[in-house]
Amino acid sequence: MIDIMHSLEKPMNQLENNLDPQLWHACAGGMAQIPPLNSNVYYFPQGHVEHAAKNVDFRGFPRISSLVPCRVASIRYLADAGTDEVYAKIGLVPLRGGECEVDDGVELLGFDRNGEDKEKPNSFAKTLTQSDANNGGGFSVPRYCAETIFPRLDYTAEPPVQTILAKDVHGAVWKFRHIYRGTPRRHLLTTGWSNFVNQKKLLAGDSIVFLRSENGELCVGIRRAKLGIGGGPEVSSGWNVGAASGGRSGLYGFSSDVKEKCNVKAEFVIEAVSLAAGGRPFEVVYYPRASTPEFVVKASVVRAAMRVQWCPGIRFKMAFETEDSSRISWFMGTISSVQVDDPIHWPNSPWRILQVAWDEPDLLQNVKRVNPWLVELGARHAQFVLSSSDLHLNKLQLGLRPFDFKPLDYGSDLPKFITGDPLENPNSNASPHCPKTESSVQHLKKPNEGKNGVNTPTFVLFGQPILTEQQISQSCSVNVMPEGTASPRLRDESKEAYDSNGCEQRQ
């Protein structure tokens, strides 16, 4: 009923165009987690206030619990008309006391139906180099992107060249000349690229996302670089830079038309909180690339974290997006104390209840308090399987945590891929910059044409997962293998591709 209200009424009077959720997620980056439709979540007013651009006035602020159990009634994937920045409007319906404790059976179902874990369209993200962003220059297309995302090029021509059309988040079509030339040969975008860079005001460090949507159309999205922590060389906290927010306008000499990263207004927060306090449906706006923690979190995840006995001294690790937003890095730390962040306004709130000390304090100076459901408690070596979906997005989804990796080197005898930083032993003399390690790929099946013309390779990776075996097995996209197991279990949809095509064994 409420669902119908949202899906019918909202599009009528609001002329906002939803965009492809796949493209939205590609632009949002690896840290963004939108809970599935109809799943149970907790809404944190405190986090919502923090998400707002300007300070919220607490005079006359409604009385409300620090966390409100809700059901996700609607999700609208949107993009800012001026900057292409993606954001979402999430409709939430507060749950009554009885409902909130029942773990929702639709959760996994919704996850599946959401298409988040289905046959994903190919996408590829690249951070712009200085040469890419230079005026007058072209764009160096990584071979993997050109071969798997772009339309097939006729290599018999000399030189091989084609025109590429790509839709942006607003549906506007951009034209590029795609050519394969030079010695050694490489893929380039030339004509049209410079115009795109200028129109979108792209700078070196911004990322561009190419995505082949389900209907075969090529899409292009933008992930603007976050404002780095003042001088932090490697890592921009993908989670919270504290007071160092406010867009990059000052730094890069942008004119005033560049908006703040987060446009959530204080009055809308108060409106949402008032409705939530009254148990009435409400809607929140969420900017996935704003550097504040998500304030709508899957209920099961929060509850799992709340069951842990958090104590000073506990060691943990936590994910952050790297500065170029191409990968996710894991940082280790120790809980220094467990205490309520803002006892005056939010007594008993779990929000940012953990005060932490980082092993590398320099890079995370502004991250002093974190949410318990965002930290992980241990690590062990294991073996797991990448589904074809993971591969298409170059992203391994381990429960909560996405895990980026680079494309495989098909030509080498022992293909490797670069993963995010594994959990280092705190006793070891780990480099302060968290050097990447390589995980070996054991089973490799080269990309093949699937039923929809989508490549569906399957891999078995011996690597270093960062979740418990139980957590991993709960995840839809990964199956844990006992160490040394040769033939992995596969999910149904992956199995189909696997069975029909066999598994090419290498080495």
Add this chain to the structure above:
Amino acid sequence: MIDIMHSLEKPMNQLENNLDPQLWHACAGGMAQIPPLNSNVYYFPQGHVEHAAKNVDFRGFPRISSLVPCRVASIRYLADAGTDEVYAKIGLVPLRGGECEVDDGVELLGFDRNGEDKEKPNSFAKTLTQSDANNGGGFSVPRYCAETIFPRLDYTAEPPVQTILAKDVHGAVWKFRHIYRGTPRRHLLTTGWSNFVNQKKLLAGDSIVFLRSENGELCVGIRRAKLGIGGGPEVSSGWNVGAASGGRSGLYGFSSDVKEKCNVKAEFVIEAVSLAAGGRPFEVVYYPRASTPEFVVKASVVRAAMRVQWCPGIRFKMAFETEDSSRISWFMGTISSVQVDDPIHWPNSPWRILQVAWDEPDLLQNVKRVNPWLVELGARHAQFVLSSSDLHLNKLQLGLRPFDFKPLDYGSDLPKFITGDPLENPNSNASPHCPKTESSVQHLKKPNEGKNGVNTPTFVLFGQPILTEQQISQSCSVNVMPEGTASPRLRDESKEAYDSNGCEQRQ
């Protein structure tokens, strides 16, 4: 007391930069009339509603009189950050019953102190030609502008060149190369001009204003062309184009960053009206170049108009800005009926109470109803004096009505200047396009260096004034001469220049 509140509090929390009132008026154009500080005015909520960009919802609209007597408590001259469009914020304090009928003695005083009638800085406006606005072209500087507004050029150099710096309404400095070359010689802006045109998105038909402010700085302002009445060849109604508002975005293929001409939001109108209804101080935003009549009008002007017995059949004339906004044209018409415009919402309102029939209906199709205080009732020949201030602005101020004219031809034996259209005898076979006539200049004193380096010539013009003698004599800038009088009376400040320099008699 209230005045102090406005002048102290407002600048504290609002970071809006006031700009030079002279520059503001130069950009606002000849039709804009801001009542003097501390003068008594009538505020018309009905006109305010009309001024708002979007339709105002009348449900829940406060009950309020159709005209509210107020005192002008503050005036802030501002400019839009994106378009340079000027607007004003006028603080108004509603007056009690007793106060409103007392004619304010400060009116003339305020007018004087305002500086509106003092030694005005030189300014010059030019409508951009196609060549001026063409990409890659330069700007043809009218000789008068170059010689009286620009810094003095060293003509001994070959060619004479200098760099000109001009501040825009935001205080940003623009650099231009000013050169005097070609055969025949002419003044041009070359390097820097094209950039200015592009940055400001100027088009042929827009006007540019150069002004030498009191401290000697050169300023540059913009007057965007109004959207012409569909196809009307000569005149764009400077007063009301009815439904044909809404900026030129659609017509000229502008991108969405060009804003509407008038940004007044409906909610701010309602807020102002609510405060006004409660007798509390309020503030209105006024866009002088929006095509709606002013809704804050000098009380004396309104009262004078209300004393007239308006009847169908009365002939009148009314001022409009010409399409290129360089001059003011007068159009004649006949009152067809006198009836309240909107009896449901505004019974007994004088707003737009006159229904009119124009002698040239084609050009003013959308102007069906006018305010009585904007029309004039007669004309007679007379002789009057232009003060130096009038000359500097190329504008003759006759009471309510500004009167543009072209610079004098110093070289000819009988210098003339082109004035706005005089009142034609309706019985005569007047051309449908209101051809200009020339008024002869009898007394002429060439421009000389005044005490501040400002030229202060004085003229006596035999022309066709459009006000009664009494109205003219009330004006600060004009003195009426009995016909045939040789030596004009002069105001104090003009007298000084006149006496000390004598009056060069020509012919």
Add this chain to the structure above:
DNA sequence: ATGTTGGCCCGATGCCGACAA
């Protein structure tokens, strides 16, 4: 495999006097 550099071509920008209104 791909980032960066410098060469070079070509079209656009922009300065100029001629000419005319």
Add this chain to the structure above:
DNA sequence: TTGTCGGCATCGGGCCAACAT
């Protein structure tokens, strides 16, 4: 006096392979 035009020089955008990493 000044609007418009065509000529022409110059500049910079943009395409390219070479070379480096």
